[in-house]
Every structure is written in structure tokens, then in C-alpha cells.
Amino acid sequence: MVSSFSEITDSDDFATRSREFVDWFRNAPGTRLSAKIELADLRHRGAGRGVVATEDIAQDEELFAVPRSLVLMATTTTNTTTDYVPAAPLPDHNSWLPLIIVTIQQLLRKEQSKWYPYFRVLPATFDSLMFWSDEELAELQASAVRHRIGRESADADLKENVWPVIKADSRSFDLHGSNDQECADQAIRLGHYAGSLIMAYAFDVDRDDDSNLEEEGKQSSHLNKADNGNANRNNARLFQEEDGYLVMKAIKPIRAGEECLNDYGSLPRSELLRMYGYVTDNYKQYDVVEFGLDLIEQVAGSSRAESKVWQRKKAQLEEIGVLDDGYSFPRPEPNADLVDAIPGDLHMAALLSAIATKKLSEYATSLQADTNSLLTAAPQPPPPTDVSAKRYKMAIQVRIGEKEILHQIISLCKDFIAARTNEQKRRLVHGQSSPPSKKQKSRAAR
Known part of the structure; x- marks a missing residue:
């Protein structure tokens, strides 16, 4: 030193x-x-x-x-x-x-x-x-x-x-x-x-x-x-x-x-590593994955600035503050559904799934490969010759946490989309083209 x-x-x-x-x-x-x-x-x-x-x-x-x-x-x-x-x-x-x-x-x-x-x-x-x-x-x-x-x-x-x-x-x-x-x-x-x-x-x-x-x-x-x-x-x-x-x-x-x-x-393990130089599974519950603004705009199609689809997505993203500096997604609670898991009531499941999928593709290894590498006392494959074994293992632990969250997001979005699709099918069968409004629900209750 x-x-x-x-x-x-x-x-x-x-x-x-x-x-x-x-x-x-x-x-x-x-x-x-x-x-x-x-x-x-x-x-x-x-x-x-x-x-x-x-x-x-x-x-x-x-x-x-x-x-x-x-x-x-x-x-x-x-x-x-x-x-x-x-x-x-x-x-x-x-x-x-x-x-x-x-x-x-x-x-x-x-x-x-x-x-x-x-x-x-x-x-x-x-x-x-x-x-x-x-x-x-x-x-x-x-x-x-x-x-x-x-x-x-x-x-x-x-x-x-x-x-x-x-x-x-x-x-x-x-x-x-x-x-x-x-x-x-x-x-x-x-x-x-x-x-x-x-x-x-x-x-x-x-x-x-x-x-x-x-x-x-x-x-x-x-x-x-x-x-x-x-x-x-x-x-x-x-x-x-x-x-x-x-x-x-x-x-x-x-x-x-x-x-x-x-x-x-309540610090994610990535922050423990950045600030204090160590990782512990006791902080695993606080892990987050971050979607940068560039990634969000790329997936959402901001290059087509005049597109009505982009303008609609942009308005929704701005409403929850995503376009300010990106989006931080915490580890979902066990058995959470999409509504509970996403702060700010972000229901754009298809877009979120696409963003998570794109983010996951940016990691050089898969979640399964990383998980398998820590099953032995020394990570396999071993670290490159110019990388500390201790730091190599901590980096794997951090990226495992982030990849777990990404897989959870994709799974939650898939379930949400399936549930919404089934709901729409049921409404069509009963001759209802859209969900009843709050006013309609109130009248029905009376």
C-alpha cells in the first residue's frame, strides 16, 4: 500500500x-x-x-x-x-x-x-x-x-x-x-x-x-x-x-x-464492496439492479422521437421519475407480484421485461455459470493471473445478486402479462371491451 x-x-x-x-x-x-x-x-x-x-x-x-x-x-x-x-x-x-x-x-x-x-x-x-x-x-x-x-x-x-x-x-x-x-x-x-x-x-x-x-x-x-x-x-x-x-x-x-x-x-452488496471492500450474504436482501438512462431509452425506442409509441412511453417513464437518472430495482420480496415489486406503480411490464433482458445480456457470464463457480472452495474457473482471488469471488457474489434480480423481474413480468392477457380474454367472452371504471364499480356496488 x-x-x-x-x-x-x-x-x-x-x-x-x-x-x-x-x-x-x-x-x-x-x-x-x-x-x-x-x-x-x-x-x-x-x-x-x-x-x-x-x-x-x-x-x-x-x-x-x-x-x-x-x-x-x-x-x-x-x-x-x-x-x-x-x-x-x-x-x-x-x-x-x-x-x-x-x-x-x-x-x-x-x-x-x-x-x-x-x-x-x-x-x-x-x-x-x-x-x-x-x-x-x-x-x-x-x-x-x-x-x-x-x-x-x-x-x-x-x-x-x-x-x-x-x-x-x-x-x-x-x-x-x-x-x-x-x-x-x-x-x-x-x-x-x-x-x-x-x-x-x-x-x-x-x-x-x-x-x-x-x-x-x-x-x-x-x-x-x-x-x-x-x-x-x-x-x-x-x-x-x-x-x-x-x-x-x-x-x-x-x-x-x-x-x-x-x-x-440497508446497503446492497455492491455498495458494501464499493465503500467498505467486503461482501456478506446477510446484506443479500438489500441487493438492487440499476437500469441506466441510456439503456432505458435504447430499449424504449427514444431514437424515434416523433413516434407516438415513444411519446406515450416517455410520458409514463417521466411520471415515475425514471427519465431523471435511470431506475434502481430492489430485490423483490418472496412471492411478490409485479405491482408489489415495482416502486412507483410501473405497470409497463413488456417494456420492463425487455429492459431487464437487455441488461442481463450485458453480463459476460450466466447466472448458472456464476452460481456453479462458487460451489467449490475456490471459484472455478479460477481468476485471471492479474486478478486477486478474494476480489474475484466478491465480484462474482455481487453480479450473482444482480442477475438473480433480473431473472426475477423477467419472471414477474411474464406472469403479469399472462394474467393481464387472460383477464382481457375473459372480458371479451363476457362482452366487456375494457375493465369497469371506478365509477361503474361504485354504481354496481349500489
Whole structure:
């Protein structure tokens, strides 16, 4: 990863770093730590470190509490918490950028940083999509998540807003380049690393009164002990108390041996992968498939702009907002019918089926092939030589979820069209050319 930081995190002494971090947290002024939890080694499960219950924990029981003085955050004024006084004003249009700058500064201080024991238990590398190679991203095939990575915009933000602050304050940032370009490159790499730390581990907390950041009432921050809780469908949640403490509590009973998990919310697995670099089947129910505007217009026939058929379809699509930026289709509930499965009462079943069929054709492999590839311990066929086996498997899991939804859409549309066709046939048999209106139904009822 980043050479200037790897020496902090790459030590083989996993247990020592965990113990030193827990000791540091326990001994920090004002912290509280339950005797019923431990920071466990979960590498055998591919989860790194995690907070595990050593005894049964009741609902609403406190797991730990962090005073604001131990929260690593940034403001646009003198930051006494980090012992870092910026030589130039920090960017104030984005709550992440000041924290990225302060995080870089603290990373470069190494042992001199107050948060050194905390940084040592953080990962040296990430599997979030920002760090995937082009060959690895290609394994996501037609997934729309490939277009939401934001690598170019992140590069631009770091170059335009972060590097100038660092360059103007070289005494506070111990970069090791032999010239400005090498230092800039190192700063950008550190910026991507810090940004990924923030995305994966930071929490939004209430701001200090003297903060001047744009997002009203909230500021991104590293909340060190909370960062050790892995995310899944949760049994613990962070609360902000009136006394300034940030407290993690159990929101349901946790049995001894169970992991204490905070929750990222109802995110599809594609977003888990993009933001946090991992995939879990516990979030499978939140999967979505996205139809881009170009695909919708292509299938709907927008090239025939004067066509009455297109104008009618366009009006229907505009009514539900599809033509604004595309359409996101969630995983249908079990036994759902078309009306229940489609937000916005989209009853254009034939068009939707055609769109789903076209989208499905854009994936390079079939659902069956992907499913079969995960039936063995190692995916078959194996990944290309320039693709990480771990990332290859996660890409397959994401595209399986999306293909499952597409097949469900096509099946629902088929059933809907068949039901509507049978209904029309029944009406013709009874001499009724169209369904009775609401007014007719009302009169019949009287």
C-alpha cells in the first residue's frame, strides 16, 4: 500500500498490537470499557479484528464509551485535540477533506501521534473498489457500481484541495519525496488511504460549536474503539449522549461468543464492496439492479422521437421519475407480484421485461455459470493471473445478486402479462371491451 504508512501496520505481531491498543484505550482519560467484551483475532473468518462478547450481554447494556477528547476530528480552527495547527485554512466545503488532512498529518507523525496505537490496528490495505485494478473491475461485468467509484473526482479533490495545504505546511507533514512531484504523489496516495479509512471506519458526530463545516450539525471523525466493531446486520449501535460521550450499546441481547456488530444500514452488496471492500450474504436482501438512462431509452425506442409509441412511453417513464437518472430495482420480496415489486406503480411490464433482458445480456457470464463457480472452495474457473482471488469471488457474489434480480423481474413480468392477457380474454367472452371504471364499480356496488 503506502510505504510511509506500511511500517506502522505491517508488523507480524498481531496480538501485541491488539493488546497495546486495548491498553491505550482503557488507560485514556474518561474512557469506559465493558469487562464483557474483548478485541478478538478473527482472521480465520477473513474479518481481521472484531469485538466479541465474553459473557452474555443484555439489551441496552453499554459496551464502551468514548469521551470527545479521544475522538480524532478536524475543524477549520486550531485543533488542540491533535496538536496540529494548520498553517493555512483547511478546506471548508467538504467535511471529509479536513479530516483527510489531519489523518495524513497524524499518520506521518507515527509514534509521536496520540493515535499511534489506534492506527496500528487498522488495515494497511483495502479491498474497496477505489483500489481495484482495471482487470479486477472488469470482473463486475455490467454492474452499475463500476460507474460510482469516483476515483477521478477523488484524485482531483486531493490535488486541488489537500495537496496545496500540505505543500504550504511542509514542517507538519514529513513527506520523503526528493522533489515536489514525488511529495505530491505520496500525499495523494496517503489521501486515498485516509479517505478509505474515513469511509470504512469514521462516524458522523455532532460538531464542536466553533466548527465551520458546511454539513449542518455533523462532522466526520475517527471514533477509535467503535472502529473495531465489524459491520453486519447489527446488534450494537452508537449513541451520542448529552454529556459529550459517544457510547456503544447493545440493541438486542448478545450471547457469549457472538461478535458485536454495528450496522451500515440497508446497503446492497455492491455498495458494501464499493465503500467498505467486503461482501456478506446477510446484506443479500438489500441487493438492487440499476437500469441506466441510456439503456432505458435504447430499449424504449427514444431514437424515434416523433413516434407516438415513444411519446406515450416517455410520458409514463417521466411520471415515475425514471427519465431523471435511470431506475434502481430492489430485490423483490418472496412471492411478490409485479405491482408489489415495482416502486412507483410501473405497470409497463413488456417494456420492463425487455429492459431487464437487455441488461442481463450485458453480463459476460450466466447466472448458472456464476452460481456453479462458487460451489467449490475456490471459484472455478479460477481468476485471471492479474486478478486477486478474494476480489474475484466478491465480484462474482455481487453480479450473482444482480442477475438473480433480473431473472426475477423477467419472471414477474411474464406472469403479469399472462394474467393481464387472460383477464382481457375473459372480458371479451363476457362482452366487456375494457375493465369497469371506478365509477361503474361504485354504481354496481349500489
